[in-house]
Amino acid sequence: KLGEYPGVEGMIHVSEVSGKWVHDIREFVKVNKQYVAKVVKIDYQKNFVNLSLKRVSEEEKKEKMNAYRKEQRAEKILEQVAKDFGKTLDQAYEEVGFLLQEKFGELFVAFEEARKSPEILVKKGVPEKWANALIEAIEKSFKEKEIVIKAELELKSYASDGIKKIKEILLELEKEGVKVKYISAPRYRVEIEGKNPKMLEKKLTENLEKLVKEIKKAEGEGSYRLIK
CATH class of the missing domain: 1.10.150.190 (Translation initiation factor 2; subunit 1; domain 2)
Structure with missing residues (x-):
């Protein structure tokens, strides 16, 4: 039965199933499973085609x-x-x-x-x-479905106004379209939504790299990991 050609029947000779020696046909093909085959011969009078699996x-x-x-x-x-x-x-x-x-x-x-x-x-x-x-x-x-790329972020600052610095840095991150959720000090969950996963991951990574540099300038340390 040919899915793309209703009413047309096809046959695959055992020699066209595989390049290997076929001892048991069930090792190579299963009942009710779809396969891609190449047409090797057409009989227009009988509405019948000979097919090959091994040539694909x-x-x-x-x-x-x-x-x-x-x-x-x-x-x-x-x-x-x-x-x-x-x-x-x-x-x-x-x-x-x-x-x-x-x-x-x-x-x-x-x-x-x-x-x-x-x-x-x-x-x-x-x-x-x-x-x-x-x-x-x-x-x-x-x-197109919206894709969400997530990451877990850790931020610490040892400066006297460290909490203020962290809030300012996270605010800048949110301005770039990144959502920030507080988990528990010093951990945060960040995520960005869109339709292009590669571009989203690139944008999020670039912003987090920038953020880590900024927190270091504020007498702190930061790290992140993407959540797959």
């Missing part, structure tokens, strides 16, 4: 499974919009799905482009009522 590299497997999951996600969006219109998924494909695949190659690509430029759907020939409904559904589905 690990990188190709990852790329294909990722693309397949994205397309499944996009199809769910199309199906939901179809239901809202009282239509089936097949009807949705007839009215807009096949058109989107023709114009963009894949549904997911079409929806990504529509998210950046909503007007592109109508420009490509999608009926306005479908375009508006799809854009609304895409925005809900593709909404």
Whole structure:
């Protein structure tokens, strides 16, 4: 059974399962599990294809499974919009799905482009009522989740006005968008929110490094560790 091609059947000969000698097929493939295979021969009359597992590299497997999951996600969006219109998924494909695949190659690509430029759907020939409904559904589905990067911070100051210095330093940290929560002296929990984990971690680390330098100037010491 081919997930991307309903109605088409495929077969993998034992010699195409693995580069190793296959003593027991169950060591290499499991029932009801999805696999990425390469088409090696097509019989158009019988609507049948011969497939190979061993000719697919690990990188190709990852790329294909990722693309397949994205397309499944996009199809769910199309199906939901179809239901809202009282239509089936097949009807949705007839009215807009096949058109989107023709114009963009894949549904997911079409929806990504529509998210950046909503007007592109109508420009490509999608009926306005479908375009508006799809854009609304895409925005809900593709909404990026907020990521939180946390760290634990320890601050000490031996200066006569050490507490005041620590408060001032933490206030400057909060001005950079970092939330500060007091745990118990001398420990604090800090966190920053956003949508790009790498950029968030970089920003938090840079600010904490700066903070440690500032506390040292205030006759103190500081350290931190990111919480993974």
